[in-house]
Amino acid sequence: MRKLIIICAVIMLVAVTSLPAQDAQEIAKAVYDLPDGNTSSHVAVLTLIDKSGKSRVREIVQFNMKDGTTKKNVTVFRSPKDVAGVSYLSFDYPDNPDGSAKDSDSWLYLPAMKKVRRVSGSSKDDDFQGTDFTYDDMGDRSLGKDTFAILGEDNVDGIACWKLEYTAKDKNAKISRRVLWIGKDNYVTYKGEYYDKQNKLFKTLVCENIEQIDGYWTTQKMTMTTLTTNHKTVFEMKDIQYDKDINPAFFTVSALEREQVK
Amino acid sequence: MRKLITAVLSVLVLCIPVYGQDVDYSGSFVSQAGVGLPYTHDNKGDFLISQTYFDSTFRAYMDETMLYVNSILMYDALGDQTSNGVSAFVDDDGNFALQLKEAYFDWRGEKMALRVGRQISAWGKADGVQIADILCPQDETKLIASDYKDSRLGIDAVRLSYIGESSQTDFYWIPIFTPSTTPEGIDDYHQPDKGLYSSEYAARFSKYMSAFDFSFYGFYGWEDLPLISSDGKGKYKRMAMVGADAAIPVGDFVLRTEAAFFPQRYMQKETGTTRRNQVKALAGFDWTPSGGWTITAQYVADIVTGGDSSLVRHTYEHMATLNIEKTFMNETLTLSAECYADLRYFSTSTELMAEYKLTDAITMYLIADFFLEGPEKEGMYGEYRDLSCITLKGKYSF
Numbered sequence: 001m002r003k004l005i006i007i008c009a010v011i012m013l014v015a016v017t018s019l020p021a022q023d024a025q026e027i028a029k030a031v032y033d034l035p036d037g038n039t040s041s042h043v044a045v046l047t048l049i050d051k052s053g054k055s056r057v058r059e060i061v062q063f064n065m066k067d068g069t070t071k072k073n074v075t076v077f078r079s080p081k082d083v084a085g086v087s088y089l090s091f092d093y094p095d096n097p098d099g100s101a102k103d104s105d106s107w108l109y110l111p112a113m114k115k116v117r118r119v120s121g122s123s124k125d126d127d128f129q130g131t132d133f134t135y136d137d138m139g140d141r142s143l144g145k146d147t148f149a150i151l152g153e154d155n156v157d158g159i160a161c162w163k164l165e166y167t168a169k170d171k172n173a174k175i176s177r178r179v180l181w182i183g184k185d186n187y188v189t190y191k192g193e194y195y196d197k198q199n200k201l202f203k204t205l206v207c208e209n210i211e212q213i214d215g216y217w218t219t220q221k222m223t224m225t226t227l228t229t230n231h232k233t234v235f236e237m238k239d240i241q242y243d244k245d246i247n248p249a250f251f252t253v254s255a256l257e258r259e260q261v262k
Numbered sequence: 263m264r265k266l267i268t269a270v271l272s273v274l275v276l277c278i279p280v281y282g283q284d285v286d287y288s289g290s291f292v293s294q295a296g297v298g299l300p301y302t303h304d305n306k307g308d309f310l311i312s313q314t315y316f317d318s319t320f321r322a323y324m325d326e327t328m329l330y331v332n333s334i335l336m337y338d339a340l341g342d343q344t345s346n347g348v349s350a351f352v353d354d355d356g357n358f359a360l361q362l363k364e365a366y367f368d369w370r371g372e373k374m375a376l377r378v379g380r381q382i383s384a385w386g387k388a389d390g391v392q393i394a395d396i397l398c399p400q401d402e403t404k405l406i407a408s409d410y411k412d413s414r415l416g417i418d419a420v421r422l423s424y425i426g427e428s429s430q431t432d433f434y435w436i437p438i439f440t441p442s443t444t445p446e447g448i449d450d451y452h453q454p455d456k457g458l459y460s461s462e463y464a465a466r467f468s469k470y471m472s473a474f475d476f477s478f479y480g481f482y483g484w485e486d487l488p489l490i491s492s493d494g495k496g497k498y499k500r501m502a503m504v505g506a507d508a509a510i511p512v513g514d515f516v517l518r519t520e521a522a523f524f525p526q527r528y529m530q531k532e533t534g535t536t537r538r539n540q541v542k543a544l545a546g547f548d549w550t551p552s553g554g555w556t557i558t559a560q561y562v563a564d565i566v567t568g569g570d571s572s573l574v575r576h577t578y579e580h581m582a583t584l585n586i587e588k589t590f591m592n593e594t595l596t597l598s599a600e601c602y603a604d605l606r607y608f609s610t611s612t613e614l615m616a617e618y619k620l621t622d623a624i625t626m627y628l629i630a631d632f633f634l635e636g637p638e639k640e641g642m643y644g645e646y647r648d649l650s651c652i653t654l655k656g657k658y659s660f
Contacts, residue, residue, distance in 0.1 A: 115385075120516055231592060
């Protein structure tokens with residue numbers, strides 16, 4: 001009888017482990033490929049809060065459009081007023097065939113200068129306009145920049161998640177390792193931990209107000225806290241629209257220069 | 263009472279046309295004062311700058327059109343505003359001035375666009391240096407605590423554009439000539455006649471690609487500064503220019519280059535003028551390593567053909583610029599150092615600046631401008647030595 005139980009247990013174990021489990025790379029790709037419409041737009045309010053509780057607010061409007069495999073996006077600052085009208089156009093491309101990340105094409109328009117500047121599209125490790133988010137955090141970080149591993153499984157507010165580890169290939173990257181809690185059912189990120197070069201916990205991410213809008217999973221509130229400075233940024237989205245007509249001319253350098261996008 | 267009625271009518275005129283439109287009103291209030299540094303001889307401790315100004319921008323949008331008006335109301339405690347674009351009013355001592363920097367309407371169709379009125383266009387890839395950026399004249403009255411980008415004056419022009427997916431072609435017709443302003447004023451100079459035959463013309467073609475951006479420029483018009491004829495009178499001369507530029511992103515760098523050719527340009531001699539071919543060219547880069555650093559460096563060469571010792575300039579002049587900027591405390595504090603060096607005499611102009619955002623609306627600046635002579639006590643920046651000063655500036659944006 002004992003033998004039978006052991007055999008059954010072994011058979012069940014083999015059966016379970018031979019199920020088509022997703023590996024880390026596949027999960028990361030599913031997160032990257034999470035549908036977000038052919039076009040989308042939203043207004044984002046970023047509240048920067050320092051350790052004394054003093055807050056500063058930035059409001060931006062973002063438009064996104066897919067053009068073949070190219071993701072085009074334009075960001076326009078509405079506040080604070082001294083940077084209102086500053087706009088940023090970026091074309092993001094799929095990774096190179098060898099798996100390495102391809103630089104984005106980026107242009108910046110500064111109303112005070114009255115001209116558009118070509119800017120480097122490779123450095124996305126920097127903080128986005130003084131917030132605790134980097135340019136990479138705000139967009140889709142290229143899969144070619146990391147290696148992946150599943151650290152385990154966990155629940156976040158009752159949601160079953162994978163703990164997925166992203167390790168930067170660049171040994172000099174400011175953030176060497178990210179651990180994200182990815183929903184098993186929807187591939188949405190529910191929370192995250194970011195580690196510095198010394199593998200010390202550097203930033204934490206909390207995602208809230210996650211729901212489907214027009215059929216697309218949308219995270220409407222994210223809070224990123226930098227532990228070393230106790231500074232945090234709350235990113236809240238409103239006026240979210242998917243698959244609505246957006247003038248393709250918005251995604252041109254000419255539109256930036258003519259202050260056409262607002 | 264008449265003033266009150268005028269004011270009420272002005273408000274009504276401003277308000278009525280914008281009914282039903284998307285309207286935006288923004289601007290800034292700036293107050294700044296600066297004193298001469300200890301090595302500035304008689305200027306030591308004297309106020310060299312003391313200005314208060316209100317810069318406001320009004321935009322009205324309707325469908326594909328935009329109305330844009332930008333004006334500055336200024337009070338200069340040290341007096342003497344210049345004419346042309348900045349005209350003294352209210353009192354006769356020249357303390358107050360109103361400047362209409364830009365006022366135009368803009369229409370954009372599917373492929374074509376039109377901009378009519380007083381407008382500013384910036385050409386070229388250079389940063390803070392004039393190579394092909396000759397479309398707009400400059401306010402040359404401001405030297406300390408000011409920026410090259412703020413010195414452009416509007417031109418009264420019609421701009422017609424053809425817009426492609428990744429390119430733009432602009433044609434400019436500038437029927438009314440606008441000269442640069444100078445500290446001496448321009449009243450004594452003979453300006454071109456105000457007539458159709460005095461018009462200026464310009465064109466630009468720009469292409470934006472993944473590997474690089476480039477532009478071509480053409481201009482036929484007038485010199486923005488007068489030349490002194492052999493009879494001792496200042497006159498504005500005709501000039502032409504063709505130019506090109508490119509910006510090439512390479513990793514964390516953006517390489518920039520720009521060149522302009524001026525055929526048979528009028529040049530100032532010790533007595534009278536002569537004509538020479540002139541080439542100006544620039545090579546430089548922007549480097550944005552992570553960590554909030556921005557580093558910009560440029561080399562500029564300015565060559566005039568044909569040796570002539572009677573020219574008031576050298577046939578070969580060159581200079582370099584370096585700008586280092588670093589942000590701190592979530593971009594609340596920015597420190598920057600900007601240096602222009604004349605490589606013939608090694609005279610330099612250096613600006614050190616600390617910029618602190620007190621709140622989202624208020625920014626405070628501490629600016630030190632140093633003009634230093636070269637070893638031979640000469641050079642283009644050395645002559646401004648006694649204007650070296652330290653300035654405190656506050657700005658409120660709304």
